[in-house]
Amino acid sequence: MMAPKIGIRQLVEFVLRQGDLNEVKNSQNTALNGAKIHRRLQSSRGEDYDSEVYLKKTVTMNGSDYVISGRADGIQLNDDGALIEEIKTSDQAYDDLSDNTRTLYWGQVKVYGYLLLQEHPELDKVTLQLTYFQVSTEKVTKEQKVLRRAELDQFFKDLITEYEYWLTLRADLRKQRNASINDLPFPFPAFRPGQRELAAAVYKTVRLNKRLFVEAPTGTGKTISTLFPAVKALGEDLIERLFYLTAKQSTRHVAEEAIDLMKHDGLVIKSITLTAKDQIRFPEEQDLLPEENPFMIGYYDRLKPALKDLLTHENQITRPVIERYARKHTVDPFEFSLDASLFCDVIICDYNYLFDPLVYLQRFFSEGDDDNFFLVDEAHNLVSRARDMYSAAVSDQAIGSLLKLARPDKTQPSDDLQQALKKVRRSFTRISQSLLDDGVTEQVTPDPPEPLLRTLRTFNEFVTDWMTQQKPSPLLDAVRDYFFACLTFVKIGDLYDGSYQTRFVLDGHHLTVKELCLDPSDFLDGSLKLGAGAVLFSATLSPMAYYQRVLGGEANSLAYQLPSPFPPKHQAILVTQYVQTTYRERERNVDRIIQSLHALVTGKTGNYLVFFPSYGYLSQIKSAFEQTYPDIATTSQESVMNAAARQAFLDQFQADNPSTLVGFCVLGGLFSEGIDLRGDRLIGVAVVSVGLPGLNPETNLIRDYYDHQNGQGFAYAYQLPGMNNVLQAAGRLIRSSHDTGIILLLDQRFASQRYVDLFPSHWQYYQTIQSLPQLSATIANFWHQTKEESTN
Incomplete structure (x- = not known):
């Protein structure tokens, strides 16, 4: 069994921090810029200077081994002795740094100095150099201290002694975790079709430190199929920490529910869900300066008792749990959640904690760590999110x-x-x-x-x-x-x-x-390299080569696509050849669209969703539909909806509705993914148009960029993002093996080869419809056959 690793920065900061929580001033520095400055300074040193030197030491406590490790910025060994350098970058002037900040900086250099002398028993002393680069002025400040072996031995001993309780706690938690995982069963009586293969692929990816892109259609059980094998890998010490990264809060709840399922089968694991700072901070903190905030004053003096209390009594650390203990111990809930995450095995959080260059988690991602592994849920969302993260x-x-x-x-x-x-x-x-x-x-x-x-x-x-x-x-x-x-x-x-x-x-x-x-793929690739590997998964990652290209995995990743676990004939895929929705043709096709929708929703009483590429188009068709068919109940997505309004919208779609309900929604919006209307809560989905993003200068720049890169500018900028929205919306329909329904694609372009090539395999029985009478007959025939099959 591999000994657990403790990062030097983590060790020093945890033990030596004290007093108030002084939030770091907003710096103009970035991780990338900081790395450039490091390289610049390192390259200016002499020939006998080695940069980024990995140092480690195994420490045995209470019968367990721990590896204390980190990378020294620079080491110089020559006849004059040994020098070890730590480089720090910030906007603040060196003289303005707090005493505690300097203590932490020197603490790191001292640990590196101690480890260096352990590797060189012939040396009795080492020169420690702290090099501070003020980014805003490019002023460099250097300070040196010469420390002898005995001084550094005592410093390290004191550091470890103080940390002993936490090392022992981590070891006990780890033993308990691994023992619970050893015989952990899959939390369902049987695997769905394709689920066992997906779980095996994820496990192999973790074991081999690879990057895997997975398309797993709705119903595959993606969350448990990725979390379960990754947790198994944790139990075998293949990795030490698992990050489950999501785009939406609803998806984070699904991950929490999956862990809860395994907990009922005996899993004992520390998981935490991180909540954005502006959402979790207590209301009474909002308008207070840090020096006036009781949750920040003396924060580090109360942190360790608060952590001990939390970790002793809780395993699933959700937002309400963090808030409860933060109030009990009067500590800032956001910072408390970050400090608690250091002791957790599974960290559920938003994409930006790994990928965003401005708000990434420095305590985990200031440098690479092969003990981390990433599960990236709904990875199709990362394309636009990443462009936003790296634009301003x-x-x-x-x-x-x-x-x-x-x-x-x-x-x-x-x-x-x-x-x-x-x-x-x-x-x-x-x-x-x-x-x-x-x-x-x-x-x-x-x-x-x-x-x-x-x-x-x-x-x-x-x-x-x-x-x-x-x-x-x-x-x-x-x-x-x-x-x-x-x-x-x-x-x-x-x-x-x-x-x-x-x-x-x-x-x-x-x-x-x-x-x-226009293309954040290199940045995403760099972020994913901060861990041992990653699995990026979604119900819609077609064409796979496109997603591997735009998400940074073109040269170094594997791909895996699962078939749908449900019988393809449970849904009818109908493409209307007689409807045109291009901007020029929209007005002339309004009547055809509302008549086609009427044919769909009168084929069988039930609940239906209709998706549009914009609110303007939605409003136009909805108004015409309501005027022509006033007896059919309708509801509509609004441009701004809070959580209560969203839930109220979904609550209208009940399985026992005595009459038909038609919901009008927007492609790529709140209700086109992440909602689960099973059984008769939804029996039909219509998509009006191929979902192309509206023509605009910035999307045209993306088109021109990829035209130059690979000649596929229109596909990368317009067609593929639009089609993904279509597939996500259509995926709301079949959610379980008993679901049946109709997907109506209202645009003749869907029947062109350019789009048919993008259809998933479970759309193999799609039908082209040439006229409104044919549509009505096909819908009636589908429901008739479905009724016959259910009675046999």
């Missing part, structure tokens, strides 16, 4: 109102803030004037907007200091919002490569500058 926009629109708020008065002089804002406005004005001189209102360039970035870096530095001197006020809130937009823009500006375009848009008197990441 900033405008001059808010500057006018900020200047009015910042007018100096006797109570709050703001001359300096006004001057800083005016400098930003002048930078925007120069760009706007350049566009006007060229006679255009839009311009696109592959170059980063460097003059604007320079101005915003200076502005951000000023505001960072300015905010620390302010009391809560409307001005502070407004400036903070604009500062965050500028900060994000600057950080994304540091990431520019060949996949970026800058778009300048002059709309009236206001200018918006957008940094557009």
Whole structure:
């Protein structure tokens, strides 16, 4: 059995942190930028300097072994002795760092120094060097300390002694976990068709440290089929920590339910669900500065008792559990959840905790760790999410109102803030004037907007200091919002490569500058490499080569596609050849569409969903349908719906509805995926149009990029994302082996080879419909046959 690993940074921070929770100032630095600075400094060292040196030591406590390990930024061994360097980057001046921050920095260097002397018994001392790079000014500060072996031995001994309880706790939790997993059965009486094969493929992927893309149609039981084998791998110490990454809160609940299922079969495992900071922070914290917040004052002095209490009494650590213990011990719930996650085996969280360059979990992903493994649910959602994560926009629109708020008065002089804002406005004005001189209102360039970035870096530095001197006020809130937009823009500006375009848009008197990441695949690939491997899965990942390309797995991944576990003839796939929904033809086809929908929903009394590519189109058809068929009950998705409104919409779709209900929804929206209307709660789905995203300049840039890359620009930018939305919506229909129903595709383009080639295998019995009478007859025949089969 492999000894569990404890990261040096994790060890030092856990033991040596004390006092208040001082949230790190919002830095303009990014992980990528920090890595570039590290490489730059490392490359400037001498020939006898080795960078990124892996150091480790096995420590035995209470009969169990633990590996203390990490990578030293640099080591220099020569006749003059040994030097070990730790490089840190931040926006703050070195003199402004808190005493505790410096203690943590030096703590890491001391552990590296201790480990180096363990490997070199001929040495009695080592020079420790802390190199601090202030990103905003590029000022480098170096400090050195020479420590002898005895001093470092004592430091390490004290560190481990303090951590002994937590090491022992981790070992006990691990033994208990592995023992419970050893004989853990699959939590259902039998595997569904394809489920055993999927579980085996996931297990092999973990064992071989690979990356696997899986298309598992609705009904395969994707969540349990991926979690169960991954948990088995945990029990065999193939990995130490499992991240279950999702796009939506509803999917996180499904993962929690899967773990709960295994718990009832004897699984003892620590799982935690991470909730976004702005959602989990207590209401009374919202308007308080950290130095006034009772949940942050003395946080680290109360953290260890709070963790001990939580970990001793809870296994499934959900949001309500975190909140309960956070209140009990008066600790900030968000930070408490992050600290608790260090002791958990399964971490359920949003995509951004791994992939987002601005908010990723530094405690886990500051460097690679082969003890981590990733399960990425509903991976088709990651395509657009990743583009958003690596793109940013900033405008001059808010500057006018900020200047009015910042007018100096006797109570709050703001001359300096006004001057800083005016400098930003002048930078925007120069760009706007350049566009006007060229006679255009839009311009696109592959170059980063460097003059604007320079101005915003200076502005951000000023505001960072300015905010620390302010009391809560409307001005502070407004400036903070604009500062965050500028900060994000600057950080994304540091990431520019060949996949970026800058778009300048002059709309009236206001200018918006957008940094557009057209292809985030290299960034995603880099994030996935921070673990031993990954399984990316969804009900719709076709064509597989497209998803492997856009999600960073083209060169180093495996693919696996399962057939549907349900009989294909349980659903009729009907393609209307007589309906055209292109923009030019929409008006002339309204009557054909509503008559076709009427034929669908009068074929059998029940519940139906109809999906459209936009709210405008939805409204047009719904209005015409209601005017023509006022006796048929309808309901509609709204553009803004809270959780209660969403649930109220779904609650209308009951199995015992005495009359027909038609729900009008939007493709790619709230109800096109992640909802489960089993049995007679849904018996038909119609999709109006092939779901192409609306033509717009930014999607055209994506098209042009992939045209240059592989000649498939239209497919990558428009057709494939649209078809995925269609398949997701159609997937709402057949949710179990007893479900039956009709999928009606209202657009003649669906019958073209370009689209038929994208149909999943369980759509093999699709039928083309040439006329409205044929549609009515086909629907009647389907329900007649279904009734006969159910009575036999």
